Amino acid sequence: MMHLLLCLLLEIQAVGYLYNPQQCNQLCGNMLDKELKKFSPLAAFSINTTEGRVVLFWKPNHKFNYQNLKRVFQGIGLGFFNPFEMRVRGTISSKGRNMYLTSIGDNTTFMLLDVAPRSQTQYVTRGNIDVHRLREPLLSKLREAEVHYRVVEVKGELFMPEAPFAPPDKIIINKFTVPEREL
DSSP states (O other), X not given: OOOEEEEEESSSOEEEEEEOGGGOOHHHHHHHHHHHHTOTTEEEEEEETTTTEEEEEEOTTSOOOHHHHHHHHHTTTOOOOSOOXXXXXXXXXXXXXXXXXXXXXXXXXXXXXXXXXXXXXXXXXXXXXXXXXXXXXXXXXXXXXXXXXXXXXXXXXXXXXXXXXXXSEEEEEEEEEOOOOOO
C-alpha cells in the first residue's frame, strides 16, 4: 500500500504524516499548493505529487499549531487518521514529574510522553495518557539534559492532537538524542 508523506521542517525539524495517495490526486495537489501559499507560518514549501511528499519550512518565530494545520488540509478534503510523526530540536524543562520540550526558534512547548509498555498478558488502552507517563531510564536522561542545559532532539508521534486536553501538544518519544556539541 502506498502512502503520501507530509513533512514539516523547522526547529520543530520535521512532522510527517502518511495517508493513502488516492485521497490526493494532481488536482488536490494543486489546491494544496494554493492553500499553503496563504498559510502564514510557512517560510517555504514544496509539493511532489509523484512521490506524494509535502515539505513545509516553518518561520522561526511562528509556533506550531496542529489545529491551524488541520484546517488547511481539511479545507481541501484531506482528513487526518494516522499519527503525525514529529522531530523536534530544543531544550528540556520540568514541572514535577512532567517533562517538556521547548523547540528552538519558535518556542513551541510539547509535553513529553513515553511509549506504552508492551505486555503479552495485559491489555493497553489506546489513548490513555497514564499509560504514556515517563519511566526510567528515559526520565533520568531527560532530567540530565535539563540540568546541563543541553539541546536535544526528540522523534516521536503527536499524542491524540484531536483530544480536548489542555495545551501543550504531547509527543510520545520514540527516539531521544543529545547531539554532540559543536565547538
